[in-house]
Amino acid sequence: MDRTFSKSMVWLHSWAGVIMGSVLFAIFWMGTLSVFDAEIDRWMMPQTRLPAATQPVALDNIAQAVLPSVPAGASQWRVDLATPREPALSFSYKLGKESHAQQLDPASMTFIPDQGTEAGSGFIFPFHYSLHLAWFDTGKWLVGLAAMAMLVLLVSGVVSHKKIIAQFFTFRPRKRLQRSALDLHNLSGLAALPFHFLITLSGLVIFITIYFPQAHEAAYGGGGEKARSTFMAEAYGRYKRPKANLPGTLASIDAMAQVAEREWHGGQPYFVRVWHPGDANSYVELRRSYANDITMNLDQLFFDAGTGALLHRFQASPVMSVQRFMSGLHFIRFNHWTLRWLYFLGGLSGCVLIATGYLFWLEGRRARHAKLGLAGVRVVEGLAIGSVTGIILATLAFFTANRLLPLDLAWSQTGWPRATVEMGVFYLVWSATFIHGWLRARHAWRDQCWLIAALAPLAVTLNWITTGDHPWHAMVAGHHGVLGMDLMLLLLAVLAATAARRLGNLEGKVVHA
Amino acid sequence: MIASTTLRVLGAVGGGYAVTALAVTTAGAVLARLGMARSDAVVTAAMLGFIVYLLLLLWGFAVRSPARLWLTLAGSAALLMAVRHLFT
Numbered sequence: 288m289d290r291t292f293s294k295s296m297v298w299l300h301s302w303a304g305v306i307m308g309s310v311l312f313a314i315f316w317m318g319t320l321s322v323f324d325a326e327i328d329r330w331m332m333p334q335t336r337l338p339a340a341t342q343p344v345a346l347d348n349i350a351q352a353v354l355p356s357v358p359a360g361a362s363q364w365r366v367d368l369a370t371p372r373e374p375a376l377s378f379s380y381k382l383g384k385e386s387h388a389q390q391l392d393p394a395s396m397t398f399i400p401d402q403g404t405e406a407g408s409g410f411i412f413p414f415h416y417s418l419h420l421a422w423f424d425t426g427k428w429l430v431g432l433a434a435m436a437m438l439v440l441l442v443s444g445v446v447s448h449k450k451i452i453a454q455f456f457t458f459r460p461r462k463r464l465q466r467s468a469l470d471l472h473n474l475s476g477l478a479a480l481p482f483h484f485l486i487t488l489s490g491l492v493i494f495i496t497i498y499f500p501q502a503h504e505a506a507y508g509g510g511g512e513k514a515r516s517t518f519m520a521e522a523y524g525r526y527k528r529p530k531a532n533l534p535g536t537l538a539s540i541d542a543m544a545q546v547a548e549r550e551w552h553g554g555q556p557y558f559v560r561v562w563h564p565g566d567a568n569s570y571v572e573l574r575r576s577y578a579n580d581i582t583m584n585l586d587q588l589f590f591d592a593g594t595g596a597l598l599h600r601f602q603a604s605p606v607m608s609v610q611r612f613m614s615g616l617h618f619i620r621f622n623h624w625t626l627r628w629l630y631f632l633g634g635l636s637g638c639v640l641i642a643t644g645y646l647f648w649l650e651g652r653r654a655r656h657a658k659l660g661l662a663g664v665r666v667v668e669g670l671a672i673g674s675v676t677g678i679i680l681a682t683l684a685f686f687t688a689n690r691l692l693p694l695d696l697a698w699s700q701t702g703w704p705r706a707t708v709e710m711g712v713f714y715l716v717w718s719a720t721f722i723h724g725w726l727r728a729r730h731a732w733r734d735q736c737w738l739i740a741a742l743a744p745l746a747v748t749l750n751w752i753t754t755g756d757h758p759w760h761a762m763v764a765g766h767h768g769v770l771g772m773d774l775m776l777l778l779l780a781v782l783a784a785t786a787a788r789r790l791g792n793l794e795g796k797v798v799h800a
Numbered sequence: 801m802i803a804s805t806t807l808r809v810l811g812a813v814g815g816g817y818a819v820t821a822l823a824v825t826t827a828g829a830v831l832a833r834l835g836m837a838r839s840d841a842v843v844t845a846a847m848l849g850f851i852v853y854l855l856l857l858l859w860g861f862a863v864r865s866p867a868r869l870w871l872t873l874a875g876s877a878a879l880l881m882a883v884r885h886l887f888t
Binding site: 292295296298299432435438439442443488491492495496498499501502503504505506507508518521522604605606607609610613 | 813821824825826828829831832836837838839840841842843844845846847849850851853854857858861862884887888
């Protein structure tokens with residue numbers, strides 16, 4: 288190909304965009320929602336809409352409450368403490384290969400019944416980085432490839448523009464769709480360019496050990512499991528000791544937390560994990576909270592369970608702290624509402640960027656492909672519809688199913704856990720939107736926008752009927768997560784209805800032209 | 801045209817990744833030898849790897865011919881393997 292640099296970048300931009308746009312939109316959409324994963328959890332798990340704890344709960348009381356539920360022979364149990372966004376305690380244990388999780392109300396120290404849903408933190412968030420394709424980490428590799436494509440798209444998008452400043456200040460919403468789509472593409476791409484670049488790069492950096500699995504091999508003298516675990520221990524920290532197979536006791540965890548507070552200069556643990564419970568060699572792991580830091584520190588302390596003596600301490604090395612800073616920048620696990628909303632907007636601007644990229648590609652080729660009898664526009668349009676409006680619709684179906692499926696039905700007897708049915712609804716609706724997109728072509732945009740406009744308020748209404756938490760009640764009761772989610776759903780409905788009406792007008796014009 | 805494009809995509813995406821991965825592990829060993837803590841050396845190299853791969857991808861699609869792309873990748877890989885051999 289004899290071509291200039293900028294021509295090859297334009298070629299690369301349109302092909303990488305068309306091929307990877309679909310996966311990228313799914314990643315951006317799910318990532319944007321993950322910014323509020325805990326709030327989605329509250330909405331989808333009504334019995335966890337608890338008031339935020341006013342004072343810390345004694346760790347020994349927690350241990351006392353959960354210990355009767357830890358089966359003999361469990362290899363570990365763990366409790367993640369409540370936070371302002373996660374008012375319930377999360378308890379889990381591992382028995383052999385199986386793990387079991389349950390939530391506790393910290394006020395009454397009683398277990399909350401299983402809410403039968405993967406919700407935001409169990410479905411939406413893992414979808415964002417793994418696409419729920421676990422086989423050989425296929426999903427994570429696809430996400431990695433898409434992330435590299437995103438970086439390539441950002442660079443090639445910027446360098447292929449000649450008048451970038453002028454285009455930044457140009458938006459002509461009333462012009463032809465192709466023109467407005469391009470203006471909006473340039474605007475969302477440039478205004479949030481630093482966000483898009485950093486969020487993509489930091490997302491890749493989180494998974495260095497997945498994407499460069501052999502990175503340590505030359506420095507650690509080989510590719511064996513031993514070299515790998517040595518590297519992991521030096522980078523991420525690890526402490527292990529075998530079972531003694533003799534009975535043991537559990538000393539006060541609160542006393543251990545006091546030692547931790549001294550060691551961490553006031554730092555608090557965010558989870559407690561007890562290894563080999565009941566064994567003489569049992570030990571307790573405390574991890575330091577990063578609720579007030581960007582850097583997701585790796586500070587960890589290990590105590591002998593019987594005596595409470597400090598066995599091992601770990602802190603990340605300087606470069607590892609940079610990696611943890613990049614990770615924290617991506618995860619936003621720290622408490623900061625303004626930034627959280629800005630991340631949400633940044634994520635949405637990424638969604639707009641990808642969707643308008645598709646629209647521009649389609650509108651630019653529609654007439655020519657129709658004249659030449661090419662299938663390109665037809666194929667890509669169905670793909671784009673399913674990927675953009677389709678995944679939004681599927682997400683709304685997921686929310687709606689969550690409020691429609693009864694909690695107490697004997698799902699286990701049908702062989703389908705309730706959470707699986709919810710996810711099944713998501714995938715079923717998502718697949719249907721692609722088929723609809725290919726069958727109805729450009730009309731499907733409008734159809735699906737109308738469906739979004741109908742389904743989003745339905746989800747809000749169902750939440751009201753099934754939990755009594757209508758927006759006003761949610762506000763008075765202090766369920767801000769629920770209130771926020773309801774308001775966003777209503778806003779989505781308004782936006783979708785507006786888009787559907789304008790699409791209808793555009794189609795009308797085409798017919799009369 | 802199709803063959804040339806296929807060669808280019810394979811070279812840039814697959815070959816580019818292979819060279820990047822080799823560069824990451826080599827750089828990890830070199831940095832460790834220069835006195836950096838081993839785990840820090842590896843993590844530094846791995847984080848920079850994404851930027852290296854990005855540059856290789858962009859260059860792979862801009863370079864004049866797929867032949868030139870593949871020759872450069874092969875040359876870099878040979879050089880990296882030699883360096884890796886020297887430092888481990």
